[in-house]
Amino acid sequence: MKTSSPSDAGMPAEPKYSETALRILEAAERLFVELGLEATSLRLITQQAGVNLAAVNYHFRSKDALFEAVFARRFEPWARECLRELERLEARSSAGTARFDAEAVVMCYVRPALALSKDPSRGGALFVRLFSRVLVENHRALRETLSRDWGHLVTRYTEALGRVLPGLSAEEIAWRLHLGFSVMFHAFAGNDILKLFGRSAVSARDPDLIVKHVVPFVLAGMGAAPRFGDGTP
Amino acid sequence: MKTSSPSDAGMPAEPKYSETALRILEAAERLFVELGLEATSLRLITQQAGVNLAAVNYHFRSKDALFEAVFARRFEPWARECLRELERLEARSSAGTARFDAEAVVMCYVRPALALSKDPSRGGALFVRLFSRVLVENHRALRETLSRDWGHLVTRYTEALGRVLPGLSAEEIAWRLHLGFSVMFHAFAGNDILKLFGRSAVSARDPDLIVKHVVPFVLAGMGAAPRFGDGTP
DNA sequence: GTCTATACCGTGATAGAC
């Protein structure tokens, strides 16, 4: 067992997994993304990892807990990066070296998503797909973990967005953040409704291209004047 | 898919299921939404429906095919309504009695979604949740069906959006439609990322309230000037 | 502590009797 220095906050290594556990994690991640959570059996995972079936229940508690470990391994560095970006923006804004506007706040979470999408060694775009599935399937245990450990991250972004959109109520701010997050996640995840209908004219593979189209959409949506139109004047 | 007379368009009956099959369909729909696709066993469905286990494989081919039947029963009337709204808008626009702009086009698919969300007898908001799961999980068989039977619907909306946003390229039009559909679906489905982090200030139960917040966001996003900002000037 | 073999029960699917 190695000692880990506490000074490297924000870019942690992966100290706590044995080699067997790591082999399971990596095979599981690949298969979960490829086949989906329910379609991948523990027997397939352990076979591809070259370990015994019971090793999963020894190193992790259950298949669900294994999935949570796979998720947390990719999510936590990313979430730390999102937090660090926001803190850096706030510091630079106080120092007068950066503008504190909606685009700057949005880019604080878009930049880490972009970096993650381009880095296969951290799961790449595949992890974002996994994340979007978590969002839709509403995992109970994962919701508890995210709420306990990372709820403050959402609170920070809500406060930041409230500062750059001063004319809006707290509820409207929450809606803008909700919709802005939602559209970015599903765009990065490639959840394309046009593709579902076989009519995808969108080439959603290049992360930079995604950002190019999503960011203007989100910024315009966030800055929209609150109103209600139903098409019947 | 057979051609339907224009008189019953949008409000079709359900002629082709026996009473046993219908009991299975309704129990399955309730449980799929409540517990998720994989978490609901055929034994639970047939028990609540008061039929034998093997009846599912007799009336439907498999559990997957049962799910597709559940989905199609709710989706098809809705898709017909979306098509009818667009055709009505085009007719009224040609007659000079309606404006043909982005808001009018967006409302053509928002209005049916709103009506569906408010009508428990057609699955209500629960069906939209089911639909969002289909979108993310990328069902193979369902994708083939949607592409074959309803691809033209997406084509029609793409053409309509291209008419009201004349300054944009075909690829940009596809992106706007993709993002606009995406954000509306997940908003109606209640796929709230803030809720996943235990920080939901959004009360997303009232469909009218959803429309009130989503439509301005989508319209602003669709009308945004194409540009690229990365926060580093 | 780490790993393995194996048994248990619930799942979807199917064949064949009625």
Next chain:
DNA sequence: GTCTATCACGGTATAGAC
């Protein structure tokens, strides 16, 4: 059309080897 019996496969738990 409906039902019973049976199958292979899934996640899980445990006893025991090293």
